Amino acid sequence: xxxxxxxxxxxxxxxxxxxxxxxxxxxxxxxxxxxxxxxxxxxxxxxxxxxxxxxxxxxxxxxxxxxxxxxxxxxxxxxxxxxxxxxxxxxxxxxxxxxxxxxxxxxxxxxxxxxxxxxxxxxxxxxxxxxxxxxxxxxxxxxxxxxxxxxxxxxxxxxxxxxxxxxxxxxxxxxxxxxxxxxxxxxxxxxxxxxxxxxxxxxxxxxxxxxxxxxxxxxxxxxxxxxxxxxxxxxxxxxxxxxxxxxxxxx
Numbered sequence: 001x002x003x004x005x006x007x008x009x010x011x012x013x014x015x016x017x018x019x020x021x022x023x024x025x026x027x028x029x030x031x032x033x034x035x036x037x038x039x040x041x042x043x044x045x046x047x048x049x050x051x052x053x054x055x056x057x058x059x060x061x062x063x064x065x066x067x068x069x070x071x072x073x074x075x076x077x078x079x080x081x082x083x084x085x086x087x088x089x090x091x092x093x094x095x096x097x098x099x100x101x102x103x104x105x106x107x108x109x110x111x112x113x114x115x116x117x118x119x120x121x122x123x124x125x126x127x128x129x130x131x132x133x134x135x136x137x138x139x140x141x142x143x144x145x146x147x148x149x150x151x152x153x154x155x156x157x158x159x160x161x162x163x164x165x166x167x168x169x170x171x172x173x174x175x176x177x178x179x180x181x182x183x184x185x186x187x188x189x190x191x192x193x194x195x196x197x198x199x200x201x202x203x204x205x206x207x208x209x210x211x212x213x214x215x216x217x218x219x220x221x222x223x224x225x226x227x228x229x230x231x232x233x234x235x236x237x238x239x240x241x242x243x244x245x246x247x248x249x250x251x
Contacts, residue, residue, distance in 0.1 A: 001030045001055075007099055011053050024214035025053060029099075031213045032056035034118050036109050036137050037127030038085040039063070040188065040195075041151050043075035044202025045125055045209070050093040052210055056101040057093065059086045060117055062108040072195035109133070114140035123212055125205050126150040129188060131177065138173035142166050142248050147221065148173060149208045151201045154191045156229040158201040161239065162208055164221035165248030171222045171241040172248040197229050 003011070003025060014020045014028075033054050035042050038061040049057055065073075065080040065088060073085075080088045090104035109117055109128075118124055118140050126137045126148060134150065141148040142165040150173050152159045165172020204225070211217055222239045243249055 001026045003029065004099075007053065010097075010099070014052070019216035020214055024216065027214055028053045028210065029055045031123075032058070032121045033123055033125065033209060033213075034058040034060060034121040035125045035127060036060045036118075037129065037133075038075070038089045039069065039127060039129060040072040040153070040193070040198030041127030041202040041205060042125070043073040043085075043089065044199045045127065045206040046089055046093055046202075047075065047096060048203055048206035049209060050097045050100050050102070052206070053097065054100060054209075054213070056103065056121075058103040058105060058117070058121065059089050060105045060107070060109050061086045061089075062106055068189075072193065072198040074199065109136060109140075111136055111139070115144060118146065119144055121146060123147040123149060123209060125209060126173075127202065127205070134173060134177070138163070138165070139247055142172050147212060149205050149212070151205045153193055153197050153201050154188060156194055156197065158197055158204075158227040158229070159224060160201060160204050160208065160227070161224040162212065162219070162221045163239075165241075165245070167221070169241060170220070171239045172245060174247040175222075175242040175245045176224060176239045194229055197227075200227065200229070 011025050014025050015022050031054050038059050063085050065076045084106040086104040086106040090102040093102050124141050124146050145166040148163045150161050163173045164170040224237050224239050227234050
């Protein structure tokens, strides 16, 4: 896929990186990424992906902007309160980079529509805020054979992992999380969250997506990064594939 003169200038700082180069930038342009959840994580990841030149971004979110969102969801403004997040996000991203195709899907991802919403993408970013929603995204990714970049946060802690449960030797998100029934009191609304942490974790999600799409310094799926904003520390752990996982063990 060729880059226009305007794109060559726009992405010049990528192209001079030997790890990315023109070939890597072309791979970004050819890629389609779905972002499920345009809240704290999604509103940080989406501008990074659009600015990087990912060719197609699909935003899946049925929520509307609320005043309490604006403490951490920096893609939105006070005047956007009451508007669908997917539509507002699409407008902002189109203004940021007109070379990117932005698809707004103002609907909740469910078992019934997950395949239709996610099929045809190269990878999925999960920015949802409940265990039940993450379980739906994970099952869809395993069924469709899509890599999943999943993040979560609460209070001062963040988690980031790349999962590929459709591969025989790689775990899915359920191998790590186990039973994914909703757990009361574990939402940001109930526990609180440091606003800037959303920017950190969402940007790291975008970074992992770019690494996967371009192939530079990519690590095998199944590694979980744990970030502590109180100490500014980051540690990594490996997540083994669960041979008894009800989602991916038979894939």
